[in-house]
Amino acid sequence: MKKRLLGRNGPEVSAIGLGCMSFAGFYGATSREESFATLDAAWEAGIDFLDTAELYGAGLSETIIGDWQKARGQRFKIATKGGIVLGAPRGTNDNSEEHIRASVEGSLKRLGVESVELYYIHRRDWSIPIETVTETLETLREEGLIGAFGYSEISPASLRLAATVAHVAAVQSEYSLWTRQPELGMIRACAELGTAFVPFSPLGRGILGDTDLDPHSFKDTDFRKPNPRFIGRNFAHNMDHVRALRAFAHDRGWTTAATAVAWTLDQGDHLIPIPGTRSPEHLRDWIGAAEIAFSDDDRAELARIMPPGWAMGDRYSYQQLMGIERYC
Numbered sequence: 001m002k003k004r005l006l007g008r009n010g011p012e013v014s015a016i017g018l019g020c021m022s023f024a025g026f027y028g029a030t031s032r033e034e035s036f037a038t039l040d041a042a043w044e045a046g047i048d049f050l051d052t053a054e055l056y057g058a059g060l061s062e063t064i065i066g067d068w069q070k071a072r073g074q075r076f077k078i079a080t081k082g083g084i085v086l087g088a089p090r091g092t093n094d095n096s097e098e099h100i101r102a103s104v105e106g107s108l109k110r111l112g113v114e115s116v117e118l119y120y121i122h123r124r125d126w127s128i129p130i131e132t133v134t135e136t137l138e139t140l141r142e143e144g145l146i147g148a149f150g151y152s153e154i155s156p157a158s159l160r161l162a163a164t165v166a167h168v169a170a171v172q173s174e175y176s177l178w179t180r181q182p183e184l185g186m187i188r189a190c191a192e193l194g195t196a197f198v199p200f201s202p203l204g205r206g207i208l209g210d211t212d213l214d215p216h217s218f219k220d221t222d223f224r225k226p227n228p229r230f231i232g233r234n235f236a237h238n239m240d241h242v243r244a245l246r247a248f249a250h251d252r253g254w255t256t257a258a259t260a261v262a263w264t265l266d267q268g269d270h271l272i273p274i275p276g277t278r279s280p281e282h283l284r285d286w287i288g289a290a291e292i293a294f295s296d297d298d299r300a301e302l303a304r305i306m307p308p309g310w311a312m313g314d315r316y317s318y319q320q321l322m323g324i325e326r327y328c
Contacts, residue, residue: 001046002290004272006077007148007169008194011117013077015265015290017049018042018283019200019276023064024057025221030278032064039068041280043076045287051172051200051274053081053122054103059110066112079118079170079198080107081152083125084323091322095125097136104145118170119146123153123323130158134165141166150195155327156185163193172274175199175267177208177245177260177302178229178238178311184328191270199264202273205230207242208260209285226320228313237312244305254292257282261289263302 002015023035042050052061062080069075082103085092094100104119119140121133130151137149148169151162162168171190175182176199190197205224206213215230224230229238242256249259257275264273277283294302316324 001048004269005196006049006118006272007150007167007196009148009167009169011077011147013049013117013272014047015272016047016261016287017051017079017198017272017274018047019274020050020052020061020065021056022276022278023052023061029219032067034278035064036068036071037280038278038283039065039076040072041283043072043074045283047287048077049079049117049272049274050076051079051198051276053120054107055081055084055086055122058086059106062107062110066110070112075113077117078111078113079120079150079172080111080116081120081122081172082107083121084123090319091123093123093125093323095121095128095133095136097139100133100136101140104140108145115144115147117147118150119148120150120152120170120172124151124158124325130154130162131165134162134168138166150198153324155325156189157327158325159186159189159193159195163195168193168195170196170198170272172198172200174201174315175264175271175273176202176204177263177306178204178241179315180308181328183308187268187271191268195270197268197271199271199273201276202261202264203257203275203286204260207238208245209257209282210246210255212239223320226317227315228317229311229315231313234313241306241310245302248301248305252298255285255288257286258289258292261286262292262294265289266294266299 003012004015006013083095140146150170152172218225246256249256
């Protein structure tokens, strides 16, 4: 597995990480055994960078990772997130020093480690200036509880403000062939500031694969159930483009998922995508993405098949948008 720097100060991590939200059942039922098998497959494939959060199953994802590390005697490089108030209505965020410190300490306990490589503010608390939040994070870094810090789903302007206080190692946002907003300033800002850009959902929440999804089969608890892109006419329109992407990938001997992840890697050396899965089989569909090299003709064809703005429907429902910093 190739390596990339997690921000200008490192450390080096696998060019592709593993998103661990699925371990908490956001996309359907899973089990501890299946999660362990997925972590085994990731480790064997050379993935050494995991992304999780306090929110995922109210600590369940972190607990599974901590238990795996203890059982296997291995140690991933870990990014986790906090700042959302568990059990409160959606959009209730607390970025105060007291809350963030307690969240970090809870995450470390569940993960069974003394420090994590990266800690994100999961969602902004608009009552506290981002410069003040950055001061809190820098204090935690100086104390050794976190190796570096970042933010999830913020704007380029907020990143630049935070960077006036201390170096921001990473910004995490949704980015894929069907979600392109970060091209409107964030990817460039990260490159200028020496900040890693970490695309989550590079597989479009599962749509950019070789198997048709059936939105009618989504459980009420499935994160995609209320998502506009998976509903009715929107979904039918979007699948026309996905099928064209599949044909492109298969003509070249690639899986669709690997092609989609490779596209994010191709957007800059400072991008570290974190596709998520709860299945070793699905992980193997995209693990070869780092070995794919696009020609200029490939890039032109991908731009024709999936130009910016091709996807029908917003990437989130109105309720899911709460806490997201929108721009442009």
